[in-house]
Amino acid sequence: xxxxxxxxxxxRVDAAxxxxxxxxxxxLARLYQAMRYSVVNGGKRVRPLLVYAACEALxxxxxxxxxxxxxxxxxxxxxxxxxxLPAMDDDDLRRGQPTTHKAFDEAxxxxxxxxxxxxxxxxxxxxxxxxxxxxxxxxxxxxLARAAGAAGMVGGQAIDLESVGKQIDQQALKTMxxxxxxxxxxxxxxxxxxxxxxxxxTALRSLQHYARAIGLAFQVQDDILDVESDTATLGKTQGxxxxxxxxxxxxxxGLDAAKAYALELRDQALHALRLFGDSxxxxxELARYIVERRH
Numbered sequence: 001x002x003x004x005x006x007x008x009x010x011x012r013v014d015a016a017x018x019x020x021x022x023x024x025x026x027x028l029a030r031l032y033q034a035m036r037y038s039v040v041n042g043g044k045r046v047r048p049l050l051v052y053a054a055c056e057a058l059x060x061x062x063x064x065x066x067x068x069x070x071x072x073x074x075x076x077x078x079x080x081x082x083x084x085l086p087a088m089d090d091d092d093l094r095r096g097q098p099t100t101h102k103a104f105d106e107a108x109x110x111x112x113x114x115x116x117x118x119x120x121x122x123x124x125x126x127x128x129x130x131x132x133x134x135x136x137x138x139x140x141x142x143x144l145a146r147a148a149g150a151a152g153m154v155g156g157q158a159i160d161l162e163s164v165g166k167q168i169d170q171q172a173l174k175t176m177x178x179x180x181x182x183x184x185x186x187x188x189x190x191x192x193x194x195x196x197x198x199x200x201x202t203a204l205r206s207l208q209h210y211a212r213a214i215g216l217a218f219q220v221q222d223d224i225l226d227v228e229s230d231t232a233t234l235g236k237t238q239g240x241x242x243x244x245x246x247x248x249x250x251x252x253x254g255l256d257a258a259k260a261y262a263l264e265l266r267d268q269a270l271h272a273l274r275l276f277g278d279s280x281x282x283x284x285e286l287a288r289y290i291v292e293r294r295h
Contacts, residue, residue, distance in 0.1 A: 002285040006049060012062070013048040013069040014040065016129065020070065020119055034104045034112035035119070039077045042095030046218070046290070047072040047184060051192035053282035054207060057273075060196025067129030068140060068191035071120040075148045075184060078116035081109050083157065120144070124191075131197055140191050147187035156180025160246070168247050174216065176247075181222070182215025189283075202275070209272035210283065217265035218290050223248040224258055225295065262291045 017039060023032040048069035055065040084091040084099040085106060091099055101109035123129060124144060130137050146152055156179025163176060189211035193199040199207075227250050249258040269287040273280045 002282075002289045005053075005282050005285065006045070006289075009049045009052045009069075010045040012052070012066070013045060013073060016066045016070050017073065020074075020123060030104070030108065031111055031115060034100055034108050035115055037103060038081050038100045038109075038112055038116065039073065041097050043073075043077075044293075044295075045073065046286070047076055047188040049286060050185065050188040050211075050214075050283075051195070053280075053286055054189045054192030055196045057207070057276055057280040057283055058193055058196035058198040058203060059279055060192075060198055063129075064131050064197065065192055065195040067123045067126055068144075068188075068195050070129065071124040071144055072184060072188045072191065074116045074120035074123065075144065075153070078113040078120070079148075079153060079157070079184075081113035081116070085109060088157075088161070117148070120148075131195060133197075136194060136197070140194050143190055143194070144187050147183040152179055152183030152187075153181075156183065163247050166247070168252075170252055173247055173249065173252060177216060177219040178212070181219040182212060185215035185218060186211040206272050206275055210269045210287070213265045213269035213272065214287050214290050217262050217269065217287070220249045220258055220262040220265065221291050221293065223250055224255065224262065225293075226250075227255060266291045 021032055021036040021039075023029050051065050051069040051072060052062055055062055080094060081100045083089050084094055085101055092102055093099065097103070099109075100112055104112070121141060121144070124141050125137060127134075127137065130140065148154065150158075156176055159176040160180055163172075168176075186208065189207050190204070193204055193207050226248065249261065252258075253261060266287050270284055273283055276283075
């Protein structure tokens with residue numbers, strides 16, 4: 001089921017994203033080429049899938065979730081472009097292709113990342129792809145800004161860089177990844193719920209518990225794959241975390257315990273959806289997929 005659902009949602013968000021990459025002036029063609037390269041160059045589209053699945057869980061209209069689906073993927077793509085730069089993780093491969101600063105150059109990659117971040121909020125504020133209620137769109141913009149900034153994803157990356165070569169405990173590692181990876185995943189579910197127009201406090205609380213569990217599970221599984229998989233399968237350099245002396249769940253807990261923790265988090269996510277009916281089945285399948293994926 002998840003494969004078919006993933007293809008359908010990926011096709012939907014890709015069509016919406018394609019409309020955003022038409023350069024308004026000829027002299028901006030290279031910048032837009034770098035932006036497009038950074039977004040359409042593969043990717044699992046997990047975050048847009050979560051937007052659509054949360055919207056469906058609350059029986060919303062997916063047309064009102066297209067802006068949020070684009071926005072979370074654009075924020076994710078911009079973060080990867082910047083993370084791959086020599087000043088950060090210094091990676092040459094992303095999704096099996098040269099990273100943006102390798103395919104273009106560092107200055108162009110920085111500008112492309114900056115432009116993708118701004119474009120995300122433009123997509124989310126546009127009434128043509130989101131709920132027409134302006135107050136609801138404002139709440140969505142505020143939620144994404146918090147998740148993407150210093151209180152969320154960017155703050156997590158800062159903690160990550162500060163933690164290189166240091167011994168940290170499991171709680172500190174959880175805090176780091178709840179910011180670096182989990183914040184945008186939580187925002188994806190939250191934005192999808194808001195886009196439905198049917199989200200009450202009870203549903204939002206349940207979906208927050210779900211999203212926190214899968215956000216952490218996603219990173220635990222990433223850490224496991226960095227140990228077990230290979231560069232060709234991952235599409236990025238395998239073993240980079242260990243080589244860079246970064247704290248990871250396998251390093252802290254051991255590989256078997258990290259796998260058990262990922263399954264525990266999956267079960268927590270599934271339990272959080274117990275009040276939902278069949279409409280939340282895509283969210284359940286995504287929770288299983290996150291800990292079963294091999295890349």
